Amino acid sequence: MGIKEQPPCEHPLHEPCLDDACLDGLEAVSEAVLAMSGHLEVREVLRRITASARSLLGAEYAALGVPDDHGGFAQFVVDGVTDEQWKAIGPLPRQHGVLATMLHEMAPTRLTDVRKAPAFGGWPGAHPEMTDFLGMPIPDGEEILGAIFLANKDGGFTAHDERLLRILAAHASIALANARLYERSRELTLAGERARIAHDLHDAVSQKLFSLRLTAKAAAKLLDRDPERARTELAEVARLAAEAADELRAVVVELRPAALDEDGLVATLASQVQVLDRAHTASVEFASDGGVRTLPPAQEAAVLRIAQEALHNALRHADAAKVAVTLRGTATRGAVLKITDDGRGFDPGAVQRAGRHLGLVSMRDRAQSVGGHLTLTSAAGLGTVVELEVPGA
Structure with missing residues (x-):
């Protein structure tokens, strides 16, 4: 298989050691574990694991694949590959060749040149050139949840790298299992x-x-x-x-959405925007200045509901190509929500005279019920801006 044999490490991680190299390795693993354990959404955990593995071992490229039951991947996350490269590569890989080995065997695979492996089946033309390779399954008991793939490291991957990645994979298994349980709990x-x-x-x-x-x-x-x-x-x-x-x-x-109690307003709104961005052809973006403090429950629920109503209007009625959602804190410990779209816009007065409300009445009622102030600016062909300001506690 082209495995590069390395001399045994004088200070393996499972034996006590105090030299700088071992301490650096342990600290790096600790930082990587903390980085991926601080998140509960599966997709974000996968991304953190992938980035942590690449950073920990100094690889040029990293990927993590979670298999489905049909010979493909339910999820496949990459790090070190640009968005343009990823789009040019094309469809997700299938479970074959070296990738399949990682998904059906508990043992790691370390190669000096992945292209010379018997199971190597080539890759698309836009795929980055890769040589040395280290793959590690992510086990959960006897089940393999997925596999981490690393490629291209100066000097090649060593036995020491393999041990570090094995430790990271064990913690990744726990983080991924916890994230799945969390999402299942939220579904229930x-x-x-x-x-x-x-x-x-x-x-x-x-x-x-x-x-x-x-x-x-x-x-x-x-x-x-x-x-x-x-x-x-x-x-x-x-x-x-x-x-x-x-x-x-x-x-x-x-009704107060369960996610608000668990994740808070910023994370819940960011998550919902992310879902809408994937579900619609329009680009939906979210930004927060990090200064939003925890608001009273009724105010958080009102902000979220108004955001949902405004997003619904932008995506279903306005034919918008781009929608921007921002949430920022105020000096009075309150918050300002702003939803801007580049859709067809409308004349608010004409809409009201025609007996159509587009949820405007309910949005204003919600804002007033928590002492907030709602403004709406729109004109035909000029898009719409909905802005809500709620006071602090």
């Missing part, structure tokens, strides 16, 4: 929250809607033979409809 929490909402909606609104329907039918039958009584019934329809709307609004306002 969201499922439970949906079930609670459905129950609340049924109890709070369904009976009102049933009564409203019966009353409306009665009014329709009375229109010809008893108009006065029909008017009374229609007034009852209006009252029931208003009550149902109030109760529905109460359920929605009461």
Whole structure:
């Protein structure tokens, strides 16, 4: 396989040693472990593992692949490759050749020249040139969660590098397993929250809607033979409809997204923007100045809901190509949310006169309910800017 044999390390990591080389190696591993353990989203953990492995061993390129059940990769993260190079390379690799070895065997693979390996099957034309190679599976008991691939290190990879990467892979397994459990927990929490909402909606609104329907039918039958009584019934329809709307609004306002409690406003908003950016052809970006302090729960929920409403309008109605979301702190410990899109824009006055609201009423109501101030600027062909300022605690 072209494995480069190295003399045994005089100070292996599992034996006590105090010289600078060993201490540097341990400190580097510690820093790498801390870097990847401070995150709970799977994609970010994978990215941190990949970057940490490349930095730890001084490789030019690093990648981490998580296999799927169909001969491909469910996720594949790279470090050291530019976005332009990555796009030019083309589709994700399949589980074959040297990559497959890492996904089906617990042992690492260390090669002086990956191109000379019997299992090497070539790579796309835009793929960077790689020679020396070190691959390490990420084990979880008898299961392999994925594999780390490193390439191109000055002087080649050593047995010492292999031991460092093995330690990192063991910690990567824990970090990745924790991230998966965390995401699963959030999925279950969201499922439970949906079930609670459905129950609340049924109890709070369904009976009102049933009564409203019966009353409306009665009014329709009375229109010809008893108009006065029909008017009374229609007034009852209006009252029931208003009550149902109030109760529905109460359920929605009461709901506080679970992610806010766990991650905070900045991380939750950043995560939702990231999902929308992947789901839509429009570019959706998020930026925060890092100065946003923790707000009261009601204010955080209002900021998030208004952001969701504004993003929905920009992506579904405005035909925007680019949407920018910013969140910054204020001197009074409050926050300012701003959503800007380059969509078709509209005349707010004309929209209101036409009886269409695009969620503007609910956004203003939410802002006022937490002592905030909402401004909306838009014009036909000039995009839209929604800005919300909420006070501090």
